[in-house]
Amino acid sequence: MATHAPAAPAESGPSRYFVPxxxxxxxxxxxxxxxLVYGVAGYLxxxxLPIKPMIIAGxxxxFYIIFRWCRDVAMESEHGSYNxxxxxxxxxxxSWFIFSEVMFFGAFFGALFYTRxxxxxxxxxxxxxxxxxxxxxxxxxxxxxxxxxxxxxxxxEGMEAWGLPAINTLLLITSSFTVTWAHHALKENKRAKCIAFMWLTIALGVTFLFCQAKEYIHAYEVQNLTLHSGVYGSTFFMLTGFHGMHVTLGTLMLIIITLRLMSGHFKPDRHFGFEGVAWYWHFVDVVWIGLFTFVYVL
Incomplete structure (x- = not known):
């Protein structure tokens, strides 16, 4: 495993390009x-299999690797390695990563369209x-x-739209506004305000995941809706499950960015680490609006 020693300040010219x-x-x-995925699939x-140990260990x-990896990247940025x-x-x-994610979900939406x-x-x-x-x-x-x-x-039983799914839609739409307000606060150098809005966004994301977990438990235990429930069950859990994984990853990214803000990282005029996470979170919100419309409502 390589060590990450502080790098020298990056040159501004085209000849200097940082290679980690x-x-x-x-x-x-x-x-x-x-x-983790194999354990969750085994549970469903x-x-x-020893399901719980696999899920917990994974x-x-x-989570440990994500935070360690992000710490290394943050150190590279703060030591002036990036020009x-x-x-x-x-x-x-x-941009290309989010485009690939659009294509990923587009394939599942296409499968739902073809089926219906x-x-x-x-x-x-x-x-x-x-x-x-x-x-x-x-x-x-x-x-x-x-x-x-x-x-x-x-x-x-099929899923109803106007219960937890509607609440989750309101949560994610609200979180899109809060992360935008946090971004504006950062550009205005109002760090405390930015951090407050970021923690609010994280709370909204965690609440969304809690509501989705309750929805899944109700679907399995009460509605008999599982991955074995034909094409409706498989498309429902594939779309909402992968979206839930993206919300989980996005929430972790928001937490890391907020901790960096609290450590004094990012400047009002240069903070792409923040912007990249905000882009990703807006993408997650847009996908959910499509999910809510085509999976729950229509």
Missing amino acids: NPSVWPFILTAALAL EDRA AVLA LQVDRTFRWGM MLSVPWLGGDGSKLLTNLLLWPHFEASWPSNGPGHVGGEF
């Missing part, structure tokens, strides 16, 4: 996340696809939510 030392953090974090699938290790060229690189890198608008109507004999219905599942009725032909996973 080799690090083992990406590999350890990958192993921790794999352990009722597998005969989560604790992942304007590196700053531009970070901006392009974050094409596959289910075809199986039900809609329009010119009557032969599909007669040959495959003559008694299948095209309705949504659907657990597919044969009622895979048994009967279940």
Whole structure:
């Protein structure tokens, strides 16, 4: 594991570009996340595995690595290793990262659209696809939510929009405003105000995750809605579950940035670490609005 000694101040010219030392953090974090995801999947699938130890070990290790890795990056920034060229690189890198996340969720939204608008109507004999219905599942009725032909996973209740999902929507929309107000406060060099709005944003994110956990528990224990509940259950948990993972990561990023603000990091005219996290949080909010509309309401 490489050490991160203080670097000399970066030159402003094009010939100087900071290259970080080799690090083992990406590999350890990958192993921790794999352990965490496998444990959660085992819990949802009722597998005969030591589920709780896997989830706890994966989560604790992942959180530890994230904070250590971010600390190293913060030290590089505060020791003057980054010049304007590196700053531009970070901006392009974050932009392409968010674009890749848009494509990621676009694939799942596309699967939901294809299922609801094409596959289910075809199986039900809609329009010119009557032969599909007669040959495959003559008694299948095209309705949504659907657990597919044969009622895979048994009967279940669909999710209502105007309970916890509506509250979560209000929480995330509000958090988008609070992080924006924090950004303006930082640019005006009002650090205490900025920190207060950041902690408020973090509280809203944590409350969102708490409400989503309650929703999942209710879905499994009361509504019989699980990953086994046909195409509706699988698309619902894939979309909301991956979004929840992004909210969790975004909340961790907000906490790290806030701790850096409390340590005196960032300047009113140069604070891309803050801006990058704000971009990511706005992206998470926009995805949830799409989720709420197409998964819960329509």
